[in-house]
Amino acid sequence: MNILLLGYGKMGKAIEQIALERGHQIAGRIDISNRADLDQLTDDAVDVVIEFSSPEAAVDNIRYSLKRGWPVVSGTTGWLSHRDEIEELCRTQNGAFFYASNYSIGVNLFFQLNKVLASFMRKYPSYRVSMTEIHHTEKKDAPSGTAITLAEGIMEHLSQKTRWINQTTAADNEVAIESLREGTVPGTHTVRYDSDVDRIEITHVAHSRQGFALGAVIAAEWLPGRTGVFGMNDLLTNE
Ligand SMILES: NC(=O)C1=CN([C@@H]2O[C@H](COP(=O)(O)OP(=O)(O)OC[C@H]3O[C@@H](n4cnc5c(N)ncnc54)[C@H](OP(=O)(O)O)[C@@H]3O)[C@@H](O)[C@H]2O)C=CC1
Numbered sequence: 001m002n003i004l005l006l007g008y009g010k011m012g013k014a015i016e017q018i019a020l021e022r023g024h025q026i027a028g029r030i031d032i033s034n035r036a037d038l039d040q041l042t043d044d045a046v047d048v049v050i051e052f053s054s055p056e057a058a059v060d061n062i063r064y065s066l067k068r069g070w071p072v073v074s075g076t077t078g079w080l081s082h083r084d085e086i087e088e089l090c091r092t093q094n095g096a097f098f099y100a101s102n103y104s105i106g107v108n109l110f111f112q113l114n115k116v117l118a119s120f121m122r123k124y125p126s127y128r129v130s131m132t133e134i135h136h137t138e139k140k141d142a143p144s145g146t147a148i149t150l151a152e153g154i155m156e157h158l159s160q161k162t163r164w165i166n167q168t169t170a171a172d173n174e175v176a177i178e179s180l181r182e183g184t185v186p187g188t189h190t191v192r193y194d195s196d197v198d199r200i201e202i203t204h205v206a207h208s209r210q211g212f213a214l215g216a217v218i219a220a221e222w223l224p225g226r227t228g229v230f231g232m233n234d235l236l237t238n239e
């Protein structure tokens with residue numbers, strides 16, 4: 001497949017390496033400096049776009065790709081207030097859009113574990129839920145997209161929790177998410193339930209970006225030929 005890398009930073013480069021290993025070609029490597037080159041690409045030069053850019057750039061990148069008729073796999077976080085608009089555009093263009101806050105298989109298993117744990121904890125209100133996410137110091141958004149997905153999974157099962165808040169203290173209806181930025185950490189997420197006498201805690205630690213990048217390439221192999229809006233559950237449960 002001809003893959004257009006829209007965003008060629010840490011993730012774009014990790015994705016390129018895995019895409020080449022899996023026999024794909026790179027149709028273009030686009031970052032801020034050469035974004036104008038997009039207009040030189042013919043529609044059929046690109047089979048699928050993999051978009052990992054920045055919170056400010058993602059919406060325009062996805063819009064542009066859908067309007068060109070290119071299927072888009074996006075992993076950029078921090079832009080989801082525009083999600084409804086993008087999904088609507090995808091439908092009106094009869095296009096294909098795939099989004100995940102985290103493409104690693106391990107994190108998607110962790111999402112399931114988080115929901116099971118939250119459903120257990122529903123009966124034990126003496127345990128207070130909170131979360132911590134740790135990432136490298138170049139990360140632009142906080143909390144991480146993964147942490148928001150985890151908080152949404154908790155809120156699905158703990159009905160008294162109606163929103164998340166990006167600080168260490170929280171009201172009874174809030175899930176506290178602490179964001180730490182340290183060195184080159186690829187991504188660590190912890191969900192904990194504290195009572196006065198003990199703590200239950202689950203943690204996912206990414207050792208590198210390889211898991212995120214492989215998941216994004218697998219999504220890009222799966223998407224062309226489909227129309228609609230998709231996520232990791234579609235990929236993992238639908239062959
Ligand atoms: N869903 C997932 O599994 C994962 C998601 N992410 C998310 O992916 C995003 C990118 O992460 P990462 O690669 O680490 O970030 P980087 O900062 O390393 O790379 C971002 C790249 O996007 C480019 N860019 C910025 N604006 C534009 C634009 N208008 N058009 C095209 N390219 C642009 C930057 O260009 P320049 O260098 O010129 O500034 C840079 O090359 C983040 O939102 C991050 O949270 C990260 C890992 C996993």
Ligand SMILES: O=C(O)C1=N[C@H](C(=O)O)C[C@H](O)C1
Binds near residue numbers: 101139144145147
């Ligand atoms: O910016 C990153 O690096 C990461 N971003 C994603 C997020 O915000 O959840 C996924 C991963 O944790 C790495």
